[in-house]
Amino acid sequence: MTHLHITAWVLALILLVISYSMYKKGNNKVGKIIHMIVRLDYLLILYSGGSLFADYATAGLPEFPLLGELIVKLIAGLWVISSIEMILVKASKQKPAKSFWIQFVIAFIIVLVLGFFRLPNGFYFG
Template identity: 40%
Template sequence: MESLFFNSTHLHITTWVITIILFFIAVGRYSTGAHMALRLFYILVLVTGLLLFIKHHGINDMLYGMKMLAGILTIGLMEMVLVRKKKGKETSKLLIGAVILLIVTLYLGFKLPMGLNFFA
């Protein structure tokens, strides 16, 4: 069981893919249930990402740290978009920022030695 959490990026990738899908569903049609499920997946993404960071940060400390910071900021912006949407406020600027930061986070993640090497 330990190897599932510490040695594989598959669980982390699965959780953030589901998180991204749930986020765009929640942005498109806000519901409390989707928002609560999304918050659960935020926690799962953070836990799996932290476990991967603890295990592999020695490979490239700065890049792993930047990726972790970008991931936390992405989750924060995603949550801010949904809270503002729930309150009926303008979300377009925050949504653009969240999507741009998501792209940066994905780029950093794929650039990592443990990531999928699309940019070789």
């Protein structure tokens, strides 16, 4: 499930860049189509992330020492998805999205650090 999750969010990042550039070039029709594909990818991210959350949370019961970090990663992951959505909505309306880009970077760093270096199945835990 980890590979599906990573593939889904990498795809979302690629589609974010493509859709954002299409909106900025004034090609709103193609940008809107790719934006809809990103929204479908959110479902895949949420499904695989929810499955990983359930696996991690139940694997360590009754004493899972990283449960707090797992919950923070879940919230930061939702924050990443909502900031991607707001970036694309602002771009479609030709409005500045600097604050959402900043939020996206902060949340994405939190998710990467927790996912790859702190929680199980990352680089640190092997």
